[in-house]
Amino acid sequence: MTKPLLLRGGRLVTMDGARRVLDGDVLIENGRIKSVGRSDSRTARRSKPTTIDCSGLIILPGLIQAHIHLCQTLFRGLADDLSLEAWLAERIWPLEAAHTKGSIHASAMLGAAELLLGGTTAILDMESVRHTDAAFEALESIGIRATAGKCLMDSSASPDSLRESTDTALQESADLCARWHGSAGGRLRYCFAPRFAPSCTGPLLRAVSDLAERAAATIHTHAAETLLELDMVKRETGHDEIAYLDSVGISGPRAALAHCVWVDTDGIARLARQATNVVHCPSSNLKLGSGVAPIPEMLAAGCRVGIGADGAPCNNRLDVFAELRLAALIQKPRLGPDVLPAAQVLELATLGGARALGLESEIGSIEVGKCADLTVLDLGGPHAQPEDADLISRIVYSARAADVRHVVVDGKIVVRDGELKTADVAEISRDANAEARRLRAKALNRL
Ligand SMILES: [Zn+2]
Numbered sequence: 001m002t003k004p005l006l007l008r009g010g011r012l013v014t015m016d017g018a019r020r021v022l023d024g025d026v027l028i029e030n031g032r033i034k035s036v037g038r039s040d041s042r043t044a045r046r047s048k049p050t051t052i053d054c055s056g057l058i059i060l061p062g063l064i065q066a067h068i069h070l071c072q073t074l075f076r077g078l079a080d081d082l083s084l085e086a087w088l089a090e091r092i093w094p095l096e097a098a099h100t101k102g103s104i105h106a107s108a109m110l111g112a113a114e115l116l117l118g119g120t121t122a123i124l125d126m127e128s129v130r131h132t133d134a135a136f137e138a139l140e141s142i143g144i145r146a147t148a149g150k151c152l153m154d155s156s157a158s159p160d161s162l163r164e165s166t167d168t169a170l171q172e173s174a175d176l177c178a179r180w181h182g183s184a185g186g187r188l189r190y191c192f193a194p195r196f197a198p199s200c201t202g203p204l205l206r207a208v209s210d211l212a213e214r215a216a217a218t219i220h221t222h223a224a225e226t227l228l229e230l231d232m233v234k235r236e237t238g239h240d241e242i243a244y245l246d247s248v249g250i251s252g253p254r255a256a257l258a259h260c261v262w263v264d265t266d267g268i269a270r271l272a273r274q275a276t277n278v279v280h281c282p283s284s285n286l287k288l289g290s291g292v293a294p295i296p297e298m299l300a301a302g303c304r305v306g307i308g309a310d311g312a313p314c315n316n317r318l319d320v321f322a323e324l325r326l327a328a329l330i331q332k333p334r335l336g337p338d339v340l341p342a343a344q345v346l347e348l349a350t351l352g353g354a355r356a357l358g359l360e361s362e363i364g365s366i367e368v369g370k371c372a373d374l375t376v377l378d379l380g381g382p383h384a385q386p387e388d389a390d391l392i393s394r395i396v397y398s399a400r401a402a403d404v405r406h407v408v409v410d411g412k413i414v415v416r417d418g419e420l421k422t423a424d425v426a427e428i429s430r431d432a433n434a435e436a437r438r439l440r441a442k443a444l445n446r447l
Pocket of ligand 1: 067069222258310311
């Protein structure tokens with residue numbers, strides 16, 4: 001049993017059913033939220049909690065990014081200003097193929113450190129084809145909540161350096177799932193992660209759907225990111241991509257589809273009907289020139305939507321506040337300034353993210369009984385003043401990763417006063433730089 005923890009005297013943005021914002025405390029026991037609001041001082045005294053003074057600070061549900069590639073963090077700045085196809089074929093695939101156990105670990109540590117220091121407490125993470133155990137070992141030690149999975153690539157359209165046989169890909173996924181799903185007290189979970197429809201065969205996708213159902217695990221893939229991808233799927237299968245994925249069982253509340261930029265009205269209706277999760281990645285979609293996902297239309301149709309930074313080489317930050325702000329801004333020239341107001345956008349990184357991870361009963365809001373994942377912000381800087389302005393507006397439009405003061409995951413303090421407590425950041429950077437240099441020499445020696 002860990003010592004209780006009391007966050008005392010903050011302004012709480014609960015994201016509960018009534019979207020209450022209130023002044024008060026959060027008492028945490030055994031990794032769960034025990035009370036919210038004015039704490040009964042006798043109860044608090046009796047449990048002798050570790051206390052963090054949060055007066056003047058904002059307490060949010062831990063923020064969730066539902067599309068991340070930690071294996072690509074070391075590729076930051078190595079793949080700028082390219083189309084998705086060239087970005088993949090010329091940089092990302094050769095770099096992923098060059099990964100070793102050590103570089104996957106270093107990449108995950110670097111990304112997770114950035115995420116935690118920036119207030120992201122939970123992620124849905126697509127790894128590479130190999131060495132996924134090393135990523136889980138990093139996630140276990142650094143203390144972030146993560147649902148992660150080995151990337152699956154078995155079609156003839158996949159590069160030789162990453163392609164596996166269908167059986168090998170599935171067997172290794174099942175083994176990883178048996179090892180990691182529900183580990184670290186439930187903080188780590190497994191997801192089945194076909195890269196995207198063109199890199200996977202139909203039999204693999206169907207088998208993934210069955211395996212995920214049996215293991216009660218999430219399925220995470222990319223979908224409808226570019227028009228070229230849409231054409232490829234149409235040529236191969238005769239279907240629109242969303243309909244094709246649905247036909248092989250990659251749909252429904254268990255599935256989280258990153259991007260969905262090129263989805264028409266029928267596709268949106270299908271996503272809503274099946275309760276499939278869409279993960280919006282606005283920075284990535286802009287940087288790769290993919291387009292602007294019709295998120296307001298999806299939300300109006302009743303789709304479930306989360307948000308994510310994608311990988312470091314297509315963003316190049318993993319800052320959830322940057323994604324929230326951009327998600328709101330990019331729709332306004334198209335549909336008017338009143339679409340996607342701040343309160344709706346904040347849901348993408350809280351309740352929407354929780355749904356995408358299949359964890360809506362556990363995370364995404366500050367409510368008694370839920371996991372104690374919390375992000376504490378200091379909005380006292382000039383860029384987020386005056387303090388009487390609308391609080392949600394200050395969080396979505398003004399806040400930035402550097403405003404994060406404390407972070408709690410599963411009841412444990414992982415960031416205190418802006419400092420990572422679970423790992424040495426200098427050591428992470430040293431390892432990351434050494435491994436990145438090695439990867440670059442091995443995969444991109446002409447650059
Ligand atoms: Zn991605």
